[in-house]
Amino acid sequence: MSSVGNANAGIGRAAGQLHRLLTEVWRLQPLYVSLYAILLSFVVGGVLISIIGVNPFTAYWALLRGMVGGGEEIAGSVARSVPFIGSALALAFAFRAGLFNIGAEGQLLAGGITAAYVGALSWMSDLPGIVAIPLILIAGTMGGAIWGGIPGVLRAKTGAHEVISTIMLNSLVLFGVRWMVNSRDPVVLRDTDSTVPRTDPISDTAVLPELVDSQPSLHVGIFALVGICFVVAFVLNRTTFGFEVGTVGLNPHASHYAGINVNRVIVASMAVSGAFAGLAAASEISGTNGFFQPGTFFLMGFDGIAIALLARTNPVAIIAAALLWGSMLSGAPLMQQEADVSIDVVRIIQAMVLLFVAADAIVRYLFRVRELDQSPFKATSIEGAV
């Protein structure tokens, strides 16, 4: 019993040392809960890996090399992360307005199918790339914005909670795109020459230029999504609209009395939020796939929730969080190949990261951290009454 106690105390001391290093030497205070959460999650994952009889260090070493082991791996990891930036941004923006947009999954589909439809239009091949590429991106963005705007309108006009309406809209768009892509009689958007259900390939002029020929290939879409993060940071922190969004998120009642049009902010936030998901989908369609398949965006919207929370809804931090998320998924196959550990371990680790970030009390307790900043995940900030 006492040895366990000693071990606990030892871990506590070591954690305290680490904490001192992080706060006093590297000055990473704003990040420490996230960093500790990641650390703890890998420990939990490591325990799981050792239970199945694999050395966790071997597995993690393979995972790490799969993530950043070489130029091509790094490019692949980055490419894998790019769409997550969009889906996480969708969540983060809605969170700032006090809305919980579970519908990024559906908004990705709506944006993706719109982009694929516009990209495959016959006259697209006559346009130069400088026109066609923005067109396909705007189409996807609009598709996402409209699909995201619907729950916003419902919320503003009828009070229907966006969590429920977005879950419904997710299913609706999923059935819709499945039908459009699968149906042979009548042919809606299906590529009849293909054996697998997918849309017609987009015009060559609408393809985003490739930067690195990695797996998946890194394309110019990264600039669009990373750029948008900085734009959002500017909008949220430096513009009237951003201020209104934040104020409504903190207290819609006070905002109303301060003269802010709460309904307008809610609808706009949801539409903008959907637009980010739509942009991410369009960039994937245009840069990576070249056509639309319903399974492409599976779970991407739900991962966006976790990434947005991990980044504490900070648009710039989302870039880093999405990189972590995407590169882990990108590196997992090598771990499976070399250490024979199921790639699902990565999913467990990711769930743990979110768990520890959300329940920061656990992290604070384990690492003896005082509460310095207000956690954005306390029930007070993201209102969640369904």
Added chain:
Amino acid sequence: MTTVENAAGIAGTSGGARLDRQSVSGLVFGLLGVALIVGVAPAISSSNRRFNFEPPPDPAGIGFDPPTWVIAIGVLFLLTAALGFAPPAARQWASPARLLSALAVIPLVLVLSLALSDNPSTNIVNLFNESLVLATPLALGSMTGLWCERSGIINIGIEGTMLAGAGIGYMTYATIGDAQSTAWLWFSILISVLAGGLVAALLAVLSIRFGVNQIVGGVVINLFALGLTGFLRSEVIVKSGITTGVGTSEFGLPLLSKIPVIGDQLFRGQPIYWLMYVVVIGTWVVMYRTPWGLRVRSCGENPHAAETLGVNVVRIRYQSVILGGLIAGLAGAWFSMESQARFEDNMTNAAGFIALAALIFGKWTPWGAFGGALLFGFSRALGTRLQFLGVEVSGFEIPSEFLQALPFVVTLVVVAGAVGRSIPPAASGQPFHRSR
């Protein structure tokens, strides 16, 4: 009041004049009625169609003439519409008439789809039974949601809880019972149930002890269950080599299954399906007819008032969430040991979210939620059936996806308050802090 309600309240006041819900529904039914009588009835084939009550050969059933039925339902819609605008004395009939009209949509869909199909007959008893069976996990899932939300905890993690139950249950069955023996099957179902309870306990600790936003807690559960079950499948189930096995077997209820024609179809079924009825009825009895159920509901409406009356809100919330989790675990067992005797990644396939929709559709009541689950189950069964029948409207075959999407549209309309506002328990989603 929470911020959300404030926002909704603001939305309501500044959103302009709201249309009177009764006149809107009256208008909709009126238009539908006219469309059915004038537009649809003359257009569909008047050749005789049959609803069969048993499988071929030589089934019992009733023949009918589709246009007559369509006109009859159209008249019912018109009457409902007229009652909406009738003098106050007749208004008392407006509400039951609306309910009747809403229910009449089901025979309407059946009649229309058979009229538009090349097949002259279909077995509706069997369709009804399929709907009930497919509603099993949804009904159980919505009971999970009911217990959690009525005690004040939102559970977005029903999906993950079910998935964990399905995966861990089947894993147990495959590893210790080789997915064959009946005794181990029941033991594994018990493990499923307990696994569900355990996952729900995690949600309870997160949301009650640590005050984590409950929706975030649910998302964690969903992510975690997806990863964990995927991991267990590839590391344990696949490696054990027993990827399929023998599921629960059907049995007939005594006496009832002896009823001629329908008995053998309606009163034969698998055990978890029957347990679903026990859970729904049990939920209703316990929640509305016992002191403990009253306490649960009070914690969901006004925990501080409950506390002043001596109710231990924290304990009640833990109990209800874990009870809900046990039910979700049973729903998980339905997937991996009754519907199919195997486990696949993401096997529950959004059933947990649909269960949540059923709960809201049913306005957070046991029977309403069960009705919602039935609606979703019916639309699934009908979707498959229509694909089989091949329903065509002027050369355009109605895809099954459209019918499967229908309940989601209905729920969206319900949530938006067009059919009848669905109001959640007042304290649902709010963390509770003991007063000092």
